[in-house]
Amino acid sequence: MARGGYATVYRATQDSVGREVAIKMENRRLESNRDQARFLREARAAGRMSSHPHVVDLFDVGVTVDQHPYLIMELCDGSYLDRMRISPLAATEARDVGIKIADALVHSHANGVLHRDVKPANVLYSHFNPAVLADFGLAVLGEMRDSSVTLEVLTPAYAPPEMFRHDDPSGAVDVYALCATLYAVMHGRPPRWETDRSPSLITLMDLFHQPIPDLPGVPHALIEVLRYGMANDPRSRPTAEQLRDLLTKLDLDPNQSRSVPPPRYSAGDDTPTVRNAHKPARKKWLFGLLGIQDR
Numbered sequence: 001m002a003r004g005g006y007a008t009v010y011r012a013t014q015d016s017v018g019r020e021v022a023i024k025m026e027n028r029r030l031e032s033n034r035d036q037a038r039f040l041r042e043a044r045a046a047g048r049m050s051s052h053p054h055v056v057d058l059f060d061v062g063v064t065v066d067q068h069p070y071l072i073m074e075l076c077d078g079s080y081l082d083r084m085r086i087s088p089l090a091a092t093e094a095r096d097v098g099i100k101i102a103d104a105l106v107h108s109h110a111n112g113v114l115h116r117d118v119k120p121a122n123v124l125y126s127h128f129n130p131a132v133l134a135d136f137g138l139a140v141l142g143e144m145r146d147s148s149v150t151l152e153v154l155t156p157a158y159a160p161p162e163m164f165r166h167d168d169p170s171g172a173v174d175v176y177a178l179c180a181t182l183y184a185v186m187h188g189r190p191p192r193w194e195t196d197r198s199p200s201l202i203t204l205m206d207l208f209h210q211p212i213p214d215l216p217g218v219p220h221a222l223i224e225v226l227r228y229g230m231a232n233d234p235r236s237r238p239t240a241e242q243l244r245d246l247l248t249k250l251d252l253d254p255n256q257s258r259s260v261p262p263p264r265y266s267a268g269d270d271t272p273t274v275r276n277a278h279k280p281a282r283k284k285w286l287f288g289l290l291g292i293q294d295r
Helices: 033-051 080-086 091-110 136-144 161-165 171-187 201-207 220-229 240-249 272-290
Strands: 007-014 019-026 058-063 069-074 123-125
Touching: 033 058, 033 069, 033 091, 033 136, 080 123, 080 171, 091 171, 091 220, 091 240, 161 171, 161 201, 171 220, 171 240, 220 240
Parallel strands: none
Antiparallel strands: 007 019, 019 069, 058 069
16 A cells, blocks of 8 residues: 555455454564564554544554564545545634644653654554544664664654654653644644755754744644744643643634734744743733633
8 A cells, every 4th residue: 555664564364254454564673672672562562543533543553574564554535634635624624623633642651652653654544433543563673773863754744853853762852743734634734844855953953942933724723733833842742632722712713813922933933932931921811812721
C-alpha cells in the first residue's frame, strides 16, 4: 500500500476470520534478542490503547524470521493527509476531529503512553469512524533508531522545538503535534511552511520564532486555541485534557460576539519577559471565554 523511509505498509487478509488488515513492517531489522523483546513488550503495552474508540485497532505485533518488526492493524479507508491534499477541512470538522484525537491522547497519557508522531498521515478515517489515531505501537521503534535528530524521524512539520534539543518527551509533544495537525488540515500545509518541501534544519528552527497566521474563514477563537497548543515552551501548552475541553467548548458560529478581547502578545517571541507576560493573559482569556476551569 505504501513505502516510506522507515516502514512499508501491506494490505493483507487474515485467513482465520476472513478480514482485510494493514501490516506495517519496519524496513530495518532488530538484530539483538534484547531489542526484539523490548519491542514486543512495549508495542503490546501500547496496543492496550486500541481499546479507545478513536485509536486504530492493533490486532497483533511480532518479528519476522528475518528480524523485521511488524504490526497488524485495522485497515482504514484513508488518512487526513489525503483529505487535506484534496480539499482542506472546514473549521467545524477540524474541531470535531481534534476533540476525538485529543480524547484518545487523554486516555494514552493517563496510561503512561506517548504517541510522539501525531500528524495528518496518522489520523485515519473509515466508513464507521471519522477519526482514529494510528501508530501507537511504532513509538518504541523510533527510540531504537539512531538517536541523532533527522528530519525523517521527527516528521519536522509537526514536531515541537524541544524534540530538536533532545529533551525528554512529554505529553506536551503530542499536544503540539495535534494542534499543528489541525491547523494543517484546514490550511492544506503545516503551520509556517510556505511550500510542501521540507526546509533545512537551520531554517526549520528559525520558523519557530515566526507567528502562526490566521486562516481565512476560520474563527479566531479556534486559531487561538491552536496557538496555545503550539507554544514554543512545552510548559505553556495545555494538557491533552484541557485541549479537548477547549475544543469542545468552542462556538464556531462566525457571528458570535466576543465580550473579552484577546490578549496582546507576540506569538513568535520566546523571550522570558514576553512569554511570561502573555501566557497567563492568553490562558485566562481562553478558559474564561469558554467557561471552563483550569485544571
